[in-house]
Amino acid sequence: MQRWRGLENLPGGWGRCVVTIGVFDGVHRGHQALIGRAVEIAREKRVPCVLMTFDPHPSEVVRPGSHPAQLSTLRRRSELVEQLGVDVFCVIPFTLEVSRMPADEFVHEVLVEQLHVAAVVVGENFTFGSKAAGNVELLRRLGQRFGFVTEGADLVTDDGVTYSSTYIRACIDAGDVKAAAHALGRPHRLEGIVVRGDGRGKELGFPTANLSTPRFAAVPADGVYACWFIHADGRRLKAAVSVGTNPTFSGRERRVEAFVLDVDEDFYGQRVALDFVERLRGMERFDSVDELLVQMHKDVEETRGLLA
Numbered sequence: 001m002q003r004w005r006g007l008e009n010l011p012g013g014w015g016r017c018v019v020t021i022g023v024f025d026g027v028h029r030g031h032q033a034l035i036g037r038a039v040e041i042a043r044e045k046r047v048p049c050v051l052m053t054f055d056p057h058p059s060e061v062v063r064p065g066s067h068p069a070q071l072s073t074l075r076r077r078s079e080l081v082e083q084l085g086v087d088v089f090c091v092i093p094f095t096l097e098v099s100r101m102p103a104d105e106f107v108h109e110v111l112v113e114q115l116h117v118a119a120v121v122v123g124e125n126f127t128f129g130s131k132a133a134g135n136v137e138l139l140r141r142l143g144q145r146f147g148f149v150t151e152g153a154d155l156v157t158d159d160g161v162t163y164s165s166t167y168i169r170a171c172i173d174a175g176d177v178k179a180a181a182h183a184l185g186r187p188h189r190l191e192g193i194v195v196r197g198d199g200r201g202k203e204l205g206f207p208t209a210n211l212s213t214p215r216f217a218a219v220p221a222d223g224v225y226a227c228w229f230i231h232a233d234g235r236r237l238k239a240a241v242s243v244g245t246n247p248t249f250s251g252r253e254r255r256v257e258a259f260v261l262d263v264d265e266d267f268y269g270q271r272v273a274l275d276f277v278e279r280l281r282g283m284e285r286f287d288s289v290d291e292l293l294v295q296m297h298k299d300v301e302e303t304r305g306l307l308a
Helices: 029-045 058-062 076-084 103-114 136-146 166-173 179-183 289-307
Strands: 001-005 016-019 048-057 090-093 115-125 148-154 186-197 208-211 222-229 236-244 255-260 271-281
Touching: 016 029, 029 115, 029 148, 048 076, 058 208, 076 090, 090 271, 103 115, 103 136, 115 136, 136 148, 166 179, 179 186, 179 271, 208 271, 222 255, 222 289, 236 271, 236 289, 271 289
Parallel strands: 001 090, 016 048, 016 115, 048 090, 115 148
Antiparallel strands: 186 208, 186 271, 208 255, 222 236, 222 271, 236 255
């Protein structure tokens, strides 16, 4: 899969293509269905499938301070869509100028003149252009003029729940990582660099890898979780993960700390990931360190059982 940032360096002799457009944060089951349909049409037409996304999140540019919690990094998104058969992962740097581009101008200048689209596949609720004035109907009308077809894909629902990034963020914010995983089609992943902590876990016999996470990362609600610890070398290791402020020790800084089971290894400075499988309990304050240790042993055994 090719990865582009902007359209300034389009390959020479670029022909027609099928394009799907969106932020695609999380690449959840709804996104997967949409992208799968775009790939299917591209294969039928024997042209590349281009996925167009934006960075930073459009809402942060239009309304500074409103950036939603991020379900996946750009790098993770590119990995996920490559698995779905996308040929080109195109990131458009989102600026105020881009946000103010009229919808019909975006279609003519970007989709038609630069990408030479044969088909556009978007969700039925897709909007674009200045003041979000563009929609699927406008794409269809402009497609008739410029020679491309438009398909507005239905939203994916299950038991009355519409799968969306907003819904998944709400699940994660509530600590319901099982519901989030169901909507994503896989566990929610949190990535970060392992940094030095205060060493308290090691003193207690539970040395932890402390994750420094990206600024807007969707961190689950405070509590203890059973997770898969994904090492940079691809290893999947069992881990009991604490999210919160360590109230037993009057902590104030919110942290993500992973106790990796059955491994005696220093992960400092390494980029790792956590796949959240299940929430074991909420964050609690214990009256003594001994009570905390008893509970930590229980958490580890429950994690071991869940991930067996």
